[in-house]
Each structure stands twice: as C-alpha cells, then as structure tokens.
Amino acid sequence: METADTALLRFRDATDADVPGLVELIESAYRGDESRAGWTTEADLLDGTRTDAEGVLAVVRAPGSRLLVVERDDDLVACCQLEHRGDAAYFGMFAVRPGLQGAGLGKLILAEAERDVRERWGVRTMQMTVISVRDELIAYYERRGYRRTGERSPFPYGQERFGVPRRPDLEFERLEKELGQEPHAR
Template sequence: MTAAEPTSTPTAPPVAAAGPVFRTAGAADVPALVALVESAYRGESSRAGWTTEAHLLEGQRTDEAAVAELLGRPDSVVLLVEGDDGGPVACCHVERRGTAAYFGMFSVSPAAQGGGLGRRVLARAEEWARVEWGATAMEMTVIEQRPDLIAWYERRGFARTGEFEPFPYGDERFGVPLRTDLRFAKLAKQLAGPPAQRVH
C-alpha cells in the first residue's frame, strides 16, 4: 500500500466585516438620541470629534421635545445605528418635501468618527429617500462657518445652491451663538437611479 497523499485543507474565503445595523427610531429612543446629538456638537465631549460646533455655539443643539416632534411628523423618519450596548452611535433625520428629501440631525458619536460610518449613514439616508419616497434630490442646510463640513458634503456630490437661511438668533432651543454672523447655506444633490426595492 502506498501512503495516502497529504490533503490540503481548503481555505475559506475572507468574510466581509458586518456593516452597521440601521433601524428607524421610536419614542423610546428619544433620550438616547438627544444625548448622541449633544455629544457630537456641543460641549467639551464634542471636541473629541471633528463635527463639533462648540467654537460657534454654546447651549443645546436639540431637546427631547424637538426630537419627538420630528418622529411625529408625516413623511419623516429618524434612522439610527445601534452600538454594542444597543444605544445609538449615529443617526440622521430624513423628511419628504415634495420631490426632494431633507437631510438633518446628522450625528456620529465622537468615539465612532473617522472610520467611514458617517458616509454609510448618508448613503442609507439617500437610499431611503429614493426608494421609499421616490425623491429625486436631497437637500440640507449647514452653518456657513463650517467650511470643513461643507467640503465633506461636496466630496459626496452635494453642491451649494447659493441660497441661505438666517440663524434663529434669540431662540436658545437652537443654541447660544458665540458670533453674530452665523447663517445656514443650502446644499443639494441629485439622486440618480430608479427605485430598486424598499429599504424596510
């Protein structure tokens, strides 16, 4: 008898890393969403990430009443990404406005920034708007004094429209401004491609 030929163990193909887990937010998520948004934009904790507005505004970025109101609107959804503890590590608000969709309340935990999660949240928001509502464009407003953030959106296909909206000075629900020239620049992006399948 001849010795058996050695056999090689087949190598399994590499397994792609699991993507973020998205779901739509509900009323029970409101307190955690507020904490996430505040951590990304306000106070010392926000300075650990690049989305901070602490150099422009003090006070709150949002509150529970405002987030609950977004959840209660028709044609309005808050998408969130769950962390290992079940709480949100990223979120955004998407609202249908005619043939376009509005994108706002975009927040990524400072500890989760820099790894591409923000790009995936934006892509999911665009997919939702296109597939669920047949939107042909995505619109948003960004504080004009955030050129780094505007440039980030421009690299992802958004463009300035040349339109501006005033900052709500005197309404501390939106924060306490540290300068007198704040205003919002409007950005827009065309959403290409026919709807494929529903997101949920």
C-alpha cells in the same frame, strides 16, 4: 481608529423610547467638551443645547419624517433625520458618536439615507442646511456630491432652543445633491 462596515450596522426608525438616547447622542456630537473628540463639533460657534427631548420627539412623530437610528452591537452610534418634501428629501439632525467619527461611518450612513429616500419616496434630490462658516463640513458634503446652492437663510438669533451664538455672522446655507439612479451592482 476603527473602520466602518455596513454589515455590522442596523438601521431602524426611532421610537419614542429612543428619545433620551438620541438627545444624548446629538448633544455629544455637536456641543460641549465631549463633542471636541470628533470633528463635527459646533462648540466654538454655539453654546447651549443643539436639541432637546421635545424637538427630537417632534421629528420622530411628524408625518413624512423619519429619524433613522443606527446601531452596532445594540449600541446607538448614529442617527439622521429624513423628511419627505415633495420632489426632494431633507437630511438633518445627523450625528455620529464623537469617538467613531473619521472612520467612514458617516459616509456609509449618508449613502444609506440617500438609497432609502430614493426607494421609499422616489425622490431624486437630497437637501440639507449647514451653518455657512463650517467650511470643513461643507467640503465633506461636497466630496460626497453635494453642491452649494447659494441659498442662505438667517440663523435664528435670540431663539436659544437652536443654541446661543458665539459670533454674529452665522447663517444657514442649503446644499443639495441630485441622487439619480441606484448604481447597478457588479
């Protein structure tokens, strides 16, 4: 298994031209058989699509929102959405190529996203929503300092653009992390 190294990564804002590649990346990380190569798959929970070109383009173009592209050797390897929400930032649409998952790349990208929102927007809290039955994913974020808030919201059953649920008990749970100050380099 490869290990991740931030020195080899390039972070930049997505452009309209990136949308087809981003849709493919996000779909590969969450839906269908290809997603089963990684551990972030939602294939056992949801059928259908995770996103589409219209949804990704909306994030790319939205004021106060950025879709961060992560490249290594000019290959698109990951992405995440960062959205400024007052005193907080929202972290979403996080995808890492399935074959690269489990090597520490996600941890590096999450840390860069947290650093970026502290510096760019001056926020001290990062928020996200996770499907509440995704225990392994929630534990991953808890190991990185996120906490369960207990705040839940319903899954949008009947709105196929979010996927077609394979079970009746899906809902979102909000996680958050106080970002604090950037640690001093030693």
